[in-house]
Amino acid sequence: MVDDLREGLLPAAVFHDREVYDLELRRIFAKSWVYIGHETEIPNRGDFVTRNIGEDPFILIRDEQDELRVLLNACRHRGAQVCRVQAGNTKGFVCPFHGWAYRNSGELIGVPVRSQGYASLDLKEWNLFAAPHVTNYMGLIFANLDPDAVPFEEYLGDYKWYFDIQFALSDGGMEVLGEPHRWLVDANWKQGAENFCGDSSHTQMTHRSVLEAGIIDSVAAGAPKEGTGLHVHDCSGHAISIRQLPGEAPFISYPEEVTHHFHTGVLSQDQFDLAKRSLLHNGTLFPNFSFLHIGLSDSPQKPQTGFLTLRVWQPKGPGQMEIWNWVLAPREASPEYKRRAYQVGMSSFSPSGSFEQDDVAVWPGVTRTAGTVFAELNKVRFNYQMGMGDMSTSKPLTDWVGPGVANSTNAGEGGLRTFHKTWYERMTNTKIEIGDHD
Structure with a gap:
């Protein structure tokens, strides 16, 4: 393909190949700075919108400490979506499957029948997953799923x-x-x-x-x-x-x-x-x-x-x-x-x-x-x-x-x-x- 690119040519397969696409999700979207939303979409604490990185579902939220977070929209218990609306304002999320409850920061704060079924569960180890890198650049909110990602301005x-x-x-x-x-x-x-x-x-x-x-x-x-x-x-x-x-x-x-x-x-x-x-x-x-x-x-x-x-x-x-x-x-x-x-x-x-x-x-x-x-x-x-x-x-x-x-x-x-x-x-x-x- 390098020779093709040097000639100004591009294999048609890059636009409709399943194997190529699956690699894109892992090598491009999971490792690039991806636009999530604008700060004016979530101006108040508790405001959130649901977005995607590649095909993975995330929640962009401004938590109670006014921090922007990008949380994987999946309960840590069995993976059900904890948020099923596109936008709103909330102090937290409760999984509709088994009722695990999270603050809007992603912190796990409640598990039903915990004393009977999860007596030794350490709640701090089961917070919602979050994008390791989130930045607000001139109002634009970008996230990167790669723990080793370069800073956003270096990426620019x-x-x-x-x-x-x-x-x-x-x-x-x-x-x-x-x-x-x-x-x-x-x-x-x-x-x-x-x-x-x-x-x-x-x-x-x-x-x-x-x-x-x-x-x-x-x-x-x-x-x-x-x-x-x-x-x-x-x-x-x-x-x-x-x-x-x-x-x-x-x-x-x-x-x-x-x-x-x-x-x-x-x-x-x-x-x-x-x-x-x-x-x-x-x-x-x-x-x-x-x-x-x-x-x-x-x-x-x-x-x-x-x-x-x-x-x-x-x-x-x-x-x-x-x-x-x-x-x-x-x-x-x-x-x-x-x-x-x-x-x-x-x-x-x-x-x-x-x-x-x-x-x-x-x-x-x-x-x-x-x-x-x-x-x-x-x-x-x-x-x-x-x-x-x-x-x-x-x-x-x-x-x-x-x-x-x-x-x-x-x-x-x-x-x-x-x-x-x-x-x-x-x-x-x-x-x-x-x-x-x-």
């Missing part, structure tokens, strides 16, 4: 430069609007994750109807163009796509009522200036956390509205994923603006969103093809060579202000190749060089 690496722009631009940070939407798609989880690494060339085809309807800026979503779009890849294993208007200040379509809260308190001047001239940013933090910072409208007669949408591409088997989608806006924005941002976000990226209907119509075809007998017998490989080496008419920018490899055109698939290179390295625990010059 140089990608922190771009990541922080999305979440530290405003004084008060970002706020989740409403509950996350989720829906099933008959496609492999990597389809969505790689797409957000920088698949700009699909927009003018897959989303043609959206462009014709005029609900997105033509420069932001049009065909790849020198000087306005660029891809940044090979950035500590992660990637991002950026659309900008040099010499102008669209500020991701946020109005002045919102942008006057933007600052350089956390960001450098270069980061702030990039945000100022940007129309959109979309990227993926490996493995399955993606973001899109963009301005859209639900009508050509209404102005573009800036918002941030977060994505988790939740694996549900080799041929299915569950998409989780959050809409966020700066905390300082007015209630009216937040309502508008949520409305626009839902009209574009949700189970019935205009963009969503396009993507989920084509992604399943890739997974179906990957699962065909023909693909297996003929060792079919998919082409990821766009913008690679001699395929590209442009070269990496030498004066780019940020980290990673940046090209002056987004007519390439360098971000997707970065994603699959990282995937291969995590699956095999082997570092490789693929000589990618996109």
Whole structure:
């Protein structure tokens, strides 16, 4: 497979092979920093939501000491789920099977008929299992199941430069609007994750109807163009796509009522200036956390509205994923603006969103093809060579202000190749060089 990656090719089997998928759960999801939720979803002590890491069920909760915990949703007695609702507020959990009781910190505090059946049981040894690493980074809560995991900021690496722009631009940070939407798609989880690494060339085809309807800026979503779009890849294993208007200040379509809260308190001047001239940013933090910072409208007669949408591409088997989608806006924005941002976000990226209907119509075809007998017998490989080496008419920018490899055109698939290179390295625990010059 290394030789294929060096040629910009990818075996189709990685999108629909049960053995590959089972290894992903163990070598990627059990060892990576995975997004669990946002702090504004659980603002009060006792607030909780249920989430997944890979296919394992967890409870994200703010306990009575205001500590964020990620607890395995399984009773220590016989493994039954102790929580069977998606969200709520509680001081503790009682297993519906045999009644073992736990504080919201996961501490076991009660066992029925203990004096008769569990006289010598040490309760302290039977607390709920918990993720060994949990971090709150600018309101984003990530967990890692690997006891030997590197710290989250080390995992971010140089990608922190771009990541922080999305979440530290405003004084008060970002706020989740409403509950996350989720829906099933008959496609492999990597389809969505790689797409957000920088698949700009699909927009003018897959989303043609959206462009014709005029609900997105033509420069932001049009065909790849020198000087306005660029891809940044090979950035500590992660990637991002950026659309900008040099010499102008669209500020991701946020109005002045919102942008006057933007600052350089956390960001450098270069980061702030990039945000100022940007129309959109979309990227993926490996493995399955993606973001899109963009301005859209639900009508050509209404102005573009800036918002941030977060994505988790939740694996549900080799041929299915569950998409989780959050809409966020700066905390300082007015209630009216937040309502508008949520409305626009839902009209574009949700189970019935205009963009969503396009993507989920084509992604399943890739997974179906990957699962065909023909693909297996003929060792079919998919082409990821766009913008690679001699395929590209442009070269990496030498004066780019940020980290990673940046090209002056987004007519390439360098971000997707970065994603699959990282995937291969995590699956095999082997570092490789693929000589990618996109």
